[in-house]
Amino acid sequence: MAKRPSTPVEDQPTAGTGRRELPLVALRETVIFPEMIVPLQVGREKSVNALNAAVAEGGPIALVTQRQAEQEEIDDPSELYSIGTLAKIAQVVQLQDGTVRAIVQGQGRLRVHGFSATDPYLRATIEELPDEVPDGLEVQALMRTVQAQIEQYVASGAPVPPEAAVAARNISEPGLLADMVAYSPDMSTEQRQELLETIDVAERLKLVSNFLAHQVEILELKGRIQSEVKSEMDKTQREYILREQLKAIQRELGEDDPQQAEINELREKVEAAGMPDEIKARAIKEVDRMSRIPSASPEVGVIRTYVDWLIGLPWDVSTVDQLNIREAARILDEDHYGLDKVKERILEYLAVRTLADEIRSPILAFVGPPGVGKTSLGKSIARAMGRKFVRMSLGGIHDEAEIRGHRRTYIGALPGRIIQSIKTAGTNNPVFMLDEVDKIGMDFRGDPSSALLEVLDPEQNNTFQDNYLEVPFDLSKTLFIATANLLDPIPPALRDRMEVVQLPGYTEQEKIGIGKRFLVPKQMTNHGLKPKHFEITDEAMTELVRSYTHEAGVRNLERELANVMRKVARQVAEGRKRKTVIDPKKLAALLGPQRFEYGELETEDQTGAATGLVVTEVGGDVIAIEVTRMEGREDFILTGQLGEVMRESARAGLSWTRAHAQELGIPRETFEKNTLHIHVPAGAIPKDGPSAGITMATAMVSALTGIPVRKDVAMTGEITLRGRVLPIGGLKSKILAAHLSGARTVILPRKNEKDLPDIPDEIRKSIKLILVDTMDQVLEAALRRKPKALAPEPPKVVKGNDQLDPDPEPQARVRRTNFPPTDQPPVVVRGA
Secondary structure (H helix, E strand, O other): OOOOOOOOHHHOEOOOOOEEEEEEEEEOOOOOOEOOEEEEEEOOHHHHHHHHHHHHHOOOEEEEEEOOOOOOOOOOHHHEOOEEEEEEEEEEEEOOOOOEEEEEEEEEEEEEEEEEEOOOOEEEEEEEEOOEOOOOOHHHHHHHHHHHHHHHHHHOOOOOOOHHHHHHHOOOOHHHHHHHHHHOOOOOHHHHHHHHOOOEHHHHHHHHHHHHHHHHHHHHHHHHHHHHHHHHHHHHHHHHHHHHHHHHHHHHHOOOOHHHHHHHHHHHHHHHOOOOHHHHHHHHHHHHHHHOOOOOOHHHHHHHHHHHHHHHOOOOOOOOOOOOHHHHHHHHHHHOOOOHHHHHHHHHHHHHHHHOOOOOOOEEEEEOOOOOOHHHHHHHHHHHHOOOEEEEEOOOOOOOHHHHOOOOOOOOOOOOHHHHHHHHHOOOOOEEEEEOHHHOOOEOOEOHHHHHHHHOOOOOHHHEEOOOOOOEEOOOOOEEEEEEOOOOOOOHHHHHOOEEEEOOOOOHHHHHHHHHHHHHHHHHHHOOOOOOOEEEOHHHHHHHHHHOOOOOOOHHHHHHHHHHHHHHHHHHHOOOOOOEEEOHHHHHHHHOOOOOOOOOOOOOOEOOEEEEEEEEOOEEEEEEEEEEEEEOOOOEEEEOOEOHHHHHHHHHHHHHHHHOHHHHOOOOHHHHHEEEEEEOOOOOOOEOOOOOHHHHHHHHHHHHHOOOEOOOEEEOOEEOOOOEEEOOOOHHHHHHHHHHHOOOEEEEEHHHHHHHHHOOHHHHHHOEEEEEOEHHHHHHHHEOOOOOOOOOOOOOEEEOOEEOOOOOOHHHOOOOOOOOOOOOOOEEEOOO
16 A cells, blocks of 8 residues: 655655655546646546545646556556656546546646556656746747747648637747647647657747648648549539530531430441451440440440450451462572471462462461571561561460450450450451460469460361450461470470471571671661672681571671671771771681680590580580599489489489490499599580480490590480480481581481481581491490400309309300390481
8 A cells, every 4th residue: 555645745755856756647648738728537446546646635646648558557657658747636526437537737747757656546756847948039930930830720721729820829938839739639649748748848849830830731732632623523513514505405406416426437337347247236236335325424435445446356358368389489588598398388388278268377386596587487478478467475474364355344454465466467367476485474363375275276266255355256367376496385285286397596508698698788788888898708707607606596697797897887987998808817806706616526535525415595506424433332423403304314324334334344343332423514504305315325434444435426315224225306406516516427316317308418418427226336336446345254152162053055145135136237327
């Protein structure tokens, strides 16, 4: 229990001057200021006891706001703000429900230094805080500013009585004027507490001045918004009345109103659009619905846009195909060098069109590395056939609505890009190029590749239905051509609907031909050069292709030609009169030293190193596979950022080598005491695929037997555990890479013999191609000499001194092999 003093509180100072103990009431979301008269509803037991104690003592009471309004019990001073108000109790009324209603008047600020008792009520040690009023004119200036702001605040529509501005003008005490602003309902509890805790009067006036300026700005903005809304509403009502009057006048004069004229115009366009009957009926129905809706309704714009899309589509507009096959062949040859397979396929389609009127357009897919002319080939096909050309890039598309469109229930909905492109073309049979189909994405918005299944299916695309149009459109007359760099990322279902045409990289001679025939004239025109200014020799063009570009296509070749011509153009602009002839020496002076080398082959025979052939996004390339053996008990170590398939090929090659160790002259203990480390250089580049199987196996055998591998031999092929050599893909690109690297011999699977006609004649004549079936044939062609087999192991002791019976007929033993014997020797292919 708290001990009450026997004398009045005013006469009981605590230790230290200016401090005393008073009953304390904790307030919830209420801040009392000096000179403020406020009614309080007190319900908590400790607060009621504190109020009764203050009345009994006949003295003031401390009113302090608590930090957390929802907190029920206060036991520590830290749960209250440190600054409160010393208040005089003017009236106390006991209510029937046990609560107390009191009217208090603030007298001054106080600081709480601690609790002297917490039961049955809070009793605190407080210190009164008088206002700190600085001398000078600053306070007077601040007072006038605040008074003016209060008047402006009231005039702007603040939720305070109008008399507040008059009362502020009559206040001469600066501290009281600042505290008066706390009456504003716009001020939060935290802002009021901050104002109460500001003892310096000048700072307090600045605080309320900032608050009033902010509130006035808010009120002015609010008034401006309300004024604009009211003005807009008045304008809408006025327009509606005038429009109705105009309609009445037009009816009296016998004239059609604008909406009816628009309806009639739409009907005429629908009739002339050439739509199928069921789609025309749908459009007429939408126009009728539009005529019954008030013109001010937003639905009118939605319907008008929909009908305009139906009218704008080329339902029965087609271009006439150019069926002159000779002329089409001339145009294709004029625009592109090589690419015989693609040209042949287009000419076959035109030939069939001349014999059959109705034929479904093929769905072609051009697959090849960047820069080989896939996109430009589509334009040439359109020109050769006399059709319009449209292109749609699919790279990075994640939303299915990009293909099928959005439903009309969405604001701002539009058809998909398929229908948009058809409308742009203006015909229903354009050449439609779907570029970068292998780079389509997929996320929560849908799978665009699944939406393409209907577009690219000749059996379904005659009734393609866009989500926005909700009516079928015939795409069967459109010639779709997809392009991709890689075939693997394309989903199988989509790949099955397309006729894949591989576009491998160009040979060196093809690049030289393209450069001289197409790129040089194009760049000369772009740079303003004429034949009298510039000439490039065949040797320089060969050097440019071989030493300054490393690609399957010709983009970098064109870029380097532009680089050369910019330098020549500068010389011409500076006044050079003589023709600039670019030879290899001049080329090096303009472009700097050589940037690429295809000579990745070893300069001499190496032990434990073999050259393989791979296919990348930019075409074929050669890789060196290195194997070294060292002491250890691991099977092998693989480095070079190899994929899982390539790792499995290495394990298959090692298993075959161990199984044939005796025939290869490798002691059995070699595998027990040594570890093979297999490394594929260019470790920063990921590598995968099974075609390096025979290369890794050859390098392992070379490292274990010490027999070097021929330096001029490159190879490709997948190996099985039985030593079979399986076929691989990308043969043309690999042979081109071997040719550019200087290889004289290429070992490849016999089952790839069917792909040899794709290789240009000049390449086949310059390289010795060896077709193999087994790993034994690979080693025979790749190693400098044949491994010498080990002698058979002696009989083993089984138990005690008993030995296995020797083979009674050693001459009858049959040599075991891990693959069926073949009578076909390696085939050497030379020339055509």
